[in-house]
Amino acid sequence: MIHLYKFKDLNILLDVNSGAVHIVSDLVRDILSFFDDKDPCACKAxxxxxxxxxxxxxxxxxxxxxxxxxxMDDVETLISEGSLFTEDTPEASVSPESRGAVIKAxxxxxxxxxxxRCAYCFAGTGDYAGKRALLSLETGKKAIDFLIRQSGNRKNLEIDFFGGEPLMNFEVVKELVRYGRTREQLSDKHIRFTLTTNGLLLDADKEHFINAHMDNVILSIDGRPEVNDRMRKTPSCSGTEEHIIGKLTHITENRDGLY
Ligand code: SF4
Structure with missing residues (x-):
């Protein structure tokens, strides 16, 4: 499987199964567009x-x-070298270990x-141009198992709770931290947890949990109130500064040496 997309003047070609990234000419991009629904490896000679x-x-x-x-010769060479239209086996697609890679974060x-609803949101206002959804506890646990399984000899691992806004799913975040702590004991790993938040949903209970369990907390605010409120708004288009500044200050002051 390939993904072909344009970034500024560059045609970027990602071969999903091998992880190879190529910068290709307009001509090669035009050639590959003929293979949208047909893999050339599947063609007999x-x-x-x-x-x-x-x-x-x-x-x-x-x-x-x-x-x-x-x-065309270049395309054929890339295919024969195994960096284009690489075979789609489960091992190749999901197992970094099969490629000698180790996951640490x-x-x-x-x-x-x-x-x-920030004006510049990189994430399509949280849904990444997809369906709005929350991570299930079951999937989160499988992800932690996967990280530990694929971490090789690395002892120190990192998990960043991200979004969108992870505090919208805080009960699952808490359960996953507890699950991670039990798994790290059994596997002799150490997991550093980070949470990235816009702060709107912070309250005393969440602050307490975050400051007790998150090695890092990343807070978002855009400087001066008028700047923040121009860029970072609620879904009903009102500014957010007055709702977050007290909470962000409070959680920071109570980090007690943490960052
Ligand atoms: S808080 Fe983050 S994810 Fe949410 S809209 Fe703003 S930039 Fe996007």
Whole structure:
């Protein structure tokens, strides 16, 4: 499977199963667009030559023959080197260990949702252009098991509760911290927990838990009140500064040497 996308002037090609990233020319991008629903590895040799001829004919008006021929050769080389259209086996797609990689840190999306609507939001106001949803406890536990299983000899691991806004799913966050603590004892690992929050839902109980269990807490605010309120609004479009400043100050003052 491949993902092909544009960033500024660059055509970026990700081969999902191998993890290889290529910067490709417009010509190679046009060639690969013919394979949207067809993997060239699945073509038998004769089919592949027929496929090549078809693509070259389709692009003949746009590019010189020699350039087309060279670009097709480049595509074939990448395929034969195993960095394009790599075979989609379960091991290749989900197991970093099978590629000799070790995982030491995990960003857990506790909430695919947010209670703010920031003007510049990188996450589509929390839902990442998908369905608004919360992480289930069951999936979170499986993720922690996966991290520990794939961490090799590394003793120190990191989990960042992220979103959207993770405090929208705080009961699950708390349970996952407890679960992580039991799992680290059994596996001789140490997990550092971090929580990233916009602060709107902070209250005394949450602050107490966070300051007791999170090694790091990351708080978001945009400086001066007028700047924050222009950029960071609630879903009903009101500013957020007056709702968060006291809470952020309070949790920071009570970190007791933590950050
Ligand atoms: S708080 Fe974060 S996730 Fe929520 S809207 Fe703002 S930038 Fe996006």
């Amino acid at each position: 004769a089919d592949w030559h027929a496929e090549k001829a078809k693509i070259c004919a389709a692009l003949a008006q746009k590019y010189p023959d020699k350039a087309l021929e060279d670009a 995990m960003c857990l999306h506790a909430a695919h949702d947010c209670n703010m």
